[in-house]
Amino acid sequence: MSEIILDFEKPIVELEKKIEEMYEMSSLENVDLSADIQKAEEKLNRTIAKIHSNLTRWQRVQLARHPDRPTTLDYLSRICADFIEIHGDRYFSDDKAVVAGFATIDDFQCVVIGHQKGSNTKENLFRNFGMPHPEGYRKALRAMKLAEKFHKPVVTFIDTQGAYPGIGAEERGQAEAIARNLFEMSRLKTPIICIIIGEGASGGALGIGVGDRILLLENTWYSVISPEGCASILYHDSSKAPIVAEALKVTARDLESLGISDEILPEPLGGAHRNQEQTAQTIKNAILKYLTELKAIPMDELIRQRVEKYSKMGTWSESNDAPAANQSSISRKNE
Amino acid sequence: MADWFKRTKQGLLGSEKKVIPDGLWLKCPTCSEYLYKRELEKNYWVCTQCHHHFRIPYYDYLRILLDGKFGEFNAEIRSTDPLEFKASKRYDEQLEEAVKETGVNEAVITGTGKIGKHTLVICVMDFRFIGGSMGSVVGEKIARAIDKAMELKVPLIIISQSGGARMQEGILSLMQMAKTSAKLAQFHDAGGLFISILADPTAGGTTASFSMLGDIIIAEPGAFVGFAGPRVIKQTIGHELPEGFQRSEFLLEKGFLDMICERAELKKTILRLLDFFYGNQTLHPDNE
Numbered sequence: 192m193s194e195i196i197l198d199f200e201k202p203i204v205e206l207e208k209k210i211e212e213m214y215e216m217s218s219l220e221n222v223d224l225s226a227d228i229q230k231a232e233e234k235l236n237r238t239i240a241k242i243h244s245n246l247t248r249w250q251r252v253q254l255a256r257h258p259d260r261p262t263t264l265d266y267l268s269r270i271c272a273d274f275i276e277i278h279g280d281r282y283f284s285d286d287k288a289v290v291a292g293f294a295t296i297d298d299f300q301c302v303v304i305g306h307q308k309g310s311n312t313k314e315n316l317f318r319n320f321g322m323p324h325p326e327g328y329r330k331a332l333r334a335m336k337l338a339e340k341f342h343k344p345v346v347t348f349i350d351t352q353g354a355y356p357g358i359g360a361e362e363r364g365q366a367e368a369i370a371r372n373l374f375e376m377s378r379l380k381t382p383i384i385c386i387i388i389g390e391g392a393s394g395g396a397l398g399i400g401v402g403d404r405i406l407l408l409e410n411t412w413y414s415v416i417s418p419e420g421c422a423s424i425l426y427h428d429s430s431k432a433p434i435v436a437e438a439l440k441v442t443a444r445d446l447e448s449l450g451i452s453d454e455i456l457p458e459p460l461g462g463a464h465r466n467q468e469q470t471a472q473t474i475k476n477a478i479l480k481y482l483t484e485l486k487a488i489p490m491d492e493l494i495r496q497r498v499e500k501y502s503k504m505g506t507w508s509e510s511n512d513a514p515a516a517n518q519s520s521i522s523r524k525n526e
Numbered sequence: 527m528a529d530w531f532k533r534t535k536q537g538l539l540g541s542e543k544k545v546i547p548d549g550l551w552l553k554c555p556t557c558s559e560y561l562y563k564r565e566l567e568k569n570y571w572v573c574t575q576c577h578h579h580f581r582i583p584y585y586d587y588l589r590i591l592l593d594g595k596f597g598e599f600n601a602e603i604r605s606t607d608p609l610e611f612k613a614s615k616r617y618d619e620q621l622e623e624a625v626k627e628t629g630v631n632e633a634v635i636t637g638t639g640k641i642g643k644h645t646l647v648i649c650v651m652d653f654r655f656i657g658g659s660m661g662s663v664v665g666e667k668i669a670r671a672i673d674k675a676m677e678l679k680v681p682l683i684i685i686s687q688s689g690g691a692r693m694q695e696g697i698l699s700l701m702q703m704a705k706t707s708a709k710l711a712q713f714h715d716a717g718g719l720f721i722s723i724l725a726d727p728t729a730g731g732t733t734a735s736f737s738m739l740g741d742i743i744i745a746e747p748g749a750f751v752g753f754a755g756p757r758v759i760k761q762t763i764g765h766e767l768p769e770g771f772q773r774s775e776f777l778l779e780k781g782f783l784d785m786i787c788e789r790a791e792l793k794k795t796i797l798r799l800l801d802f803f804y805g806n807q808t809l810h811p812d813n814e
Contacts, residue, residue, distance in 0.1 A: 356754030356762050361772060362780050366733035366753035370707060374739055377708030378715065393691070393700060394734040394753070401704045415691045415700040415731065420758070424693065425614045438613045439696045449608065451697055498708045502669060504701040505662030506608040509600075 195258045199242055199250050203461060206235045239461045246410075249433035251442045252418060254410040255389050256352070259464040261471070262321075263290055263305030263348040266388065269471035270478070271296055274303070279330060283363060286327030288319045288355070289399070291334040294346070296475060299482050302338035304331045304399050305348030308389070321390075322355040325368035328398045332372055335379055344382040344482055347399045352417060354395030369398040376401035377501065378494055382485035384478060386456075387411045387443070388463075392420075403497050404481045405451060407443040408470070409458040413451075414441040451504065453481075554578050556748075570789040579746045579789055581726055583628070584635045584650040587685055591641060591648070591793050598637035600670050605632070605663045609696050617694040624655045632663045633688065636671040638678070641793065644800040647675035649684040653727075658688035660732055661695040665702025668736060672709040681719040681800060686737040690730020703735035710739050719803050721796060724751050724774065724783075742799060744787050745774035751783075 196204050210231045217224040246254070254260070267274050267290075276292035278285040287307065294303040306323065309315035331347075338345045354365050376383060376399075383402030391400070391413030407413065416424075418432035421439060425431075446452045456473050459466035485493065551560050557576035566573075570590060571580040588596050604621075611617035625631055633655035639648050649671045651658045668684065675682040691699040710720060722740025724733075727750035734753055737743075745751055752772035760767060770776050777783045787795045 354753065356758045358759065358763065358767065358771070361752055361754065361759065362776070364738075364780070364782050367738040367782055369734040369753070370703075370736070370738040373704050373707035373735055374711045374714075377704065378711040394703060394731055397700055397703060398734075401708070413700075414696050416693050421613075421693050431613075435613055438609065438611050439693070440609045441696065446697055449697060451701065498712060501701060501705045501708045504705055505665055505695075505698045506606045507603050507663045507666055508606050509603050 197250070197253050197257065199246070199253075200461075203235065203239050203242065206231065206238055210235060236460065243461060247433070248412075248436040248440070248442050248445075249418070251410050252390075252412045252432075252436055254462045254464075255412050257462065257464050258310070260389055261463055261467045262308050262310065263303075263350060263388065264307060265310075265467060266348065266471050266474055267294060267303060267305075269468060270475040271303075277330075277334060280326040280333060282326070282329060284324075284326050286319075286324050286330055287317055288321050288323040288351070289327030289331055291330055293343075297479055299344070299479065301344045301346050301478075301482065302334050303346050303348070304334055305388075306351040306396075306399070308350060319355060321351045322353055323351065323395060323398070324355055324357075324360045325363045325365050328354075328368035328372050331399050332368075332375055335372075335376065335381075335383075339379050339381045342381060344384070344485065345379070345402070346478055346482075347383070347385045347402065349385060349387045349391050349396045349400050349413075350389035351392055351395045352390050353392040353420075354398065366394075369394045372398045373401055377498060380490050380494065382482065382488075382493060383497075384481050384485070386474060386477070387413050388474070390417075392417045401497075401501070403485055403493060403500070404453045405446075406454050406456055406477055406481070407446060407452050408456050408463060408474075409443055410462050411443050412436070412441040413443075413446055414439050552580070572789050577747060577788065579726065579748060581653055581687065583654055584630070584652040584685075587650045588635075588639070588648070590789065591683075591796065592639040593642060594640050596637050596639045596648075598635060599674065600636055600667050601631060603632065603663050603667055605661055605695070607694075608662065608698055609694065611694040611696070620656060620694070628652060628654050630655065632667065633658045633660070633692075634664045634667050636667045636674075638674070638680075641800060642797050644681065644797075644804060645678065646681045646683055646800070647671050647678065649682075651685060651687040651725075651732075653687045653689075656692060656694075657690075658686075658732075659690060659692035659699075660688060660702050660735075661692035661699045662702060664692070665699075665705045668702075668706045669709045672706070672713050675718055676713055676716050679718075681721065681804070682713065683721045683723065683796065684736060684740075685723045685725055686728040686732050687725040688728060688730075688732040688737075690732050700731065703731050706736045707739060710736055714741075719800075721799060723792070724749055726750050729753070729755065738782070740784075742784050743782070744785050744792070744795065745777065745783050746789060746792075747774060747786050749774045751777050 213224045271294040273295040290307045291304045306321045308321035309318045384404045385400045385402040387407040418436040419429040422431040422435040423429040443455045459469045463470040554573040556578035559575045571582045607618045634651045636649045722743045724745040
C-alpha cells in the first residue's frame with residue numbers, strides 16, 4: 192500500500208485499512224468474516240472506480256506526479272530481459288536525469304531513453320528530480336544515433352516537470368540541445384515510440400518526444416507549460432494551478448481529443464502506483480504491438496508519415512476576407 | 527482638500543523636468559536619453575547614444591531588409607481558440623484585441639521578397655501580437671514558409687521576436703516546435719540555407735526550436751536569448767543572475783551564435799552571406 196496518500200485517495204485507503212483489520216481479526220480470533228470481507232472489497236472497488244471516474248484534471252496531474260508512481264527504471268526492470276545502460280554526452284558530463292541504454296524486450300532489441308525521477312528525496316537529488324540539463328538531451332541524441340546506425344528502434348519514456356532552469360543549463364545551450372533533438376528525431380531513420388508515463392512538461396518533455404507513435408498512460412499530463420508555471424504567469428499565483436489545469440486541457444484524454452495521442456494506455460484501478468507489474472505489462476504489450484507495426488513500414492515512408500503527423504498538428508481557420516498585411520501596409524501605421 | 531498640502535516653493539520642483547511633446551520623443555530605456563522619434567527612425571530605431579535596439583514591428587524589418595516588394599502569403603490563417611481557453615483573460619478576446627492593435631492576424635508574417643538579387647522567403651515575428659508567441663497558426667505559417675522556400679529553392683530567413691510557445695493553445699503550441707523543426711530538417715536535407723535572426727526577446731519554445739536551428743544564427747545586440755525566463759531561474763537557484771546573463775553577447779561568448787549584428791548592418795551582412803552561398807552577382811548593389 193502507498194505511503195503517500197493524496198487527498199482524494201483517502202476514502203480508498205480507509206477502506207483498505209478496514210479490510211486489512213478484518214483479515215487480521217479473522218485469522219487471530221478464528222472467526223469467519225469472509226462474507227463481510229467480500230462485501231467490503233466490493234465496496235472498495237466501487238469506491239475506487241467511482242473516485243477515478245470523476246477525477247478533475249488537477250487530480251490527474253497529482254496522480255501523474257504521485258511520489259510512488261513507477262519511474263522509467265522501474266518499468267525497464269520489469270519489461271526488459273536485459274538492459275545495458277550507457278552514460279555521458281561525450282562533451283561535458285553524464286546527466287542523471289536521463290537514462291539511456293540498450294534493451295531487450297522479448298524478441299526486440301531497442302534503444303531506450305527516459306527521464307528518470309527518484310523515488311525518495313535522496314534519489315531525487317541525485318536525479319535532479321528528473322529535470323535534465325543539455326547533457327541529458329545530448330546523451331539521448333547520441334543513443335538515438337547509435338540506434339539509427341545499428342537499425343534498432345527507439346523507445347522513449349517521458350516523465351519530467353521540465354528541463355532544468357539554471358545558469359549552467361542556459362550557458363551550455365538548453366534551448367539548442369532541445370531544438371537539435373526535435374530536428375534529428377524528426378528524420379531519424381529508425382522507428383520511434385514515445386510513451387508519456389508521468390509528467391510531460393513543455394520542451395523538456397518534447398526534447399525526447401518526437402516519434403512515430405505517441406502513447407500516454409491514462410493518468411498523465413502533457414502540455415506546453417506546467418499548470419503552476421502558467422498560473423504564476425497569468426495570475427502571479429501558482430496556487431491557481433488547479434484552475435489553470437482545466438483551462439490548459441492537460442490530461443491524456445484531452446490530448447486524445449486534440450488529436451495528439453495515438454493511444455491511451457489504461458492504468459490499473461486507482462493508478463499506476465497501485466499495481467506496477469500490471470502497468471509494466473500494459474506498456475510492454477504496447478511497445479511490442481507498435482514495434483511490430485512500425486517494423487513493416489519502409490523507412491522512407493516511415494519518415495514521410497512522421498513529418499506528416501506533426502504537420503497536421505494544430506488547428507486554424509483560413510478565410511479570404513481577413514485583412515492581409517500587403518505591400519501597402521508596410522509603412523509605419525502609428526504615425 | 528486642504529491647501530497646505532500643496533507644494534508652494536517652486537524651487538523644490540525638479541528643474542530637470544522638461545515637457546516632452548507627446549509622441550515626438552522617446553526615452554531610451556538603457557541610457558535614459560530622450561530621442562527624437564524621426565531621428566530614431568532614420569537610425570533603424572537604435573539609440574544614437576548607447577546603441578540600444580528598440581523592439582520594432584514586422585513592417586520595419588521588411589522595410590529595412592527588403593529590396594522591392596514583399597509578397598505576403600497565408601495572411602488569412604487565424605487561430606480558432608482550440609481549447610476555448612479562459613483563465614485570467616479569454617483567449618478569443620485577447621486574439622481579437624491583438625488583431626485590432628496590430629492590423630495583422632498573427633504573430634508572424636510570412637512571404638517572399640528580395641535582398642539584392644536574391645529571392646528569398648522571409649518570416650518576421652512581431653512581439654506586439656501576444657508577445658510574439660507561437661501557437662498553431664505561427665507554427666503552421668512557418669511550416670508553410672519553409673515548404674515555399676523548398677519549392678522555390680531559395681534561402682529562408684526567420685526573424686525571431688517571441689516570448690515562446692503560446693500557453694493559451696496548450697499542447698498544440700508545444701507541437702509547433704516539433705512541426706517547425708521537422709520541416710527545417712527536410713529543408714536542410716534539401717540543401718536549403720536558413721539564416722536565423724534573433725531579436726529581443728527570443729525565448730522558451732521559440733528558442734528551443736527553429737530559432738536555434740539556423741545554418742547561420744545572427745542576433746541583434748543586447749537581445750534576450752534563452753530558454754528559461756530569468757525570473758524562473760532566479761526562483762530555482764535562489765540567487766541573483768550574473769550581469770549580462772542570457773543576452774546575445776553572453777550567447778556569442780558561450781558559442782551559440784555566429785555573430786552579433788547591429789540593425790544598421792543587418793541587411794549588408796545578410797547580403798554578404800547570400801552572395802557567399804549563392805554567387806556574388808550582387809556584390810556591389812549600390813553601383814547598379
